Amino acid sequence: MRFKTKKNQEQNSLDLTNVPKHVAIIMDGNGRWAKKRGLPRVAGHREGMKTIKKVVERAVELELDALTLYAFSTENWKRPPKEVEFIMKLPSQFLDTYLPDLIQNNVRVTTIGHYDGLPELTKQAVQYSVEQTKNNTGLVLNFALNYGSRSEIVDAVKSICEDVQSNNLSVEDIDEGIISDYLYTRHIQDPDLVIRTSGEQRLSNYLLWQVAYSEFYFTEKLWPEFDQSALDEAIIEFQNRKRRFGGL
Numbered sequence: 001m002r003f004k005t006k007k008n009q010e011q012n013s014l015d016l017t018n019v020p021k022h023v024a025i026i027m028d029g030n031g032r033w034a035k036k037r038g039l040p041r042v043a044g045h046r047e048g049m050k051t052i053k054k055v056v057e058r059a060v061e062l063e064l065d066a067l068t069l070y071a072f073s074t075e076n077w078k079r080p081p082k083e084v085e086f087i088m089k090l091p092s093q094f095l096d097t098y099l100p101d102l103i104q105n106n107v108r109v110t111t112i113g114h115y116d117g118l119p120e121l122t123k124q125a126v127q128y129s130v131e132q133t134k135n136n137t138g139l140v141l142n143f144a145l146n147y148g149s150r151s152e153i154v155d156a157v158k159s160i161c162e163d164v165q166s167n168n169l170s171v172e173d174i175d176e177g178i179i180s181d182y183l184y185t186r187h188i189q190d191p192d193l194v195i196r197t198s199g200e201q202r203l204s205n206y207l208l209w210q211v212a213y214s215e216f217y218f219t220e221k222l223w224p225e226f227d228q229s230a231l232d233e234a235i236i237e238f239q240n241r242k243r244r245f246g247g248l
């Protein structure tokens, strides 16, 4: 009979001493949540914003190093213009409401991807929040804006080539660390845990290089149905997997 030592025991409570350092979340399901309730899609995005607040608060409480949020959205141009207009107002509302709390909690707001394509007002709100929190040393709250992993890698290859051409870099120096340094995520470590909501089990061109060793957690829950306890559940599952396969 194989005795279950503490190490291998399935836990159903969160071990606060061993939380993942960086959690990346593909927030999917706002539209479906609204449709299920016969509500307009924007009601799903409004509810989805409340979930972002709950998850950010829990990430601060758990003292994660970084939380990267990616709004999996079928490219914006497929959305009705009214919906894009609504979405692009959310960031400034979010920051107007929560930036003081984020600063209070020593959160550093960063972004990956391109600002272009964001309306001027949104761009200013984002740049202001990045500027206002750049010296904070707590949770790095990282938003993927118009982000695509393959184009991120193309950009990295291009600037590596430029640096080799201008003799700032030699080909022999190029290794996995150099590639990582040229990605948008150079300021944070690779995600330990990737969570995707609404039942889809796809990466959707998200952090492809960075997730080489990440654990993946998929939940049927739609993003607006996700909350602190769902985040805890994902982390408990992560810890159980690490426990099972962590030791030799």
Ligand SMILES: CC(C)Oc1ccc(CN(CCC(N)=O)C(=O)c2cnn(Cc3ccccc3)c2-c2ccc3sccc3c2)cc1
Binding pocket: 027, 030, 045, 046, 048, 049, 052, 069, 070, 071, 072, 073, 076, 087, 088, 090, 091, 092, 094, 095, 109, 111, 118, 122, 126, 129, 143, 144, 145, 146, 147, 223
């Ligand atoms: C620093 C931060 C506050 O700045 C940001 C500037 C622009 C964006 C908009 N955006 C990027 C551009 C694009 N892809 O449309 C999205 O990702 C996008 C697409 N749908 N939703 C609705 C949604 C709401 C809630 C959950 C999922 C999707 C969002 C979205 C995502 C996260 C947050 S947090 C405050 C607003 C907001 C809006 C994001 C952040």
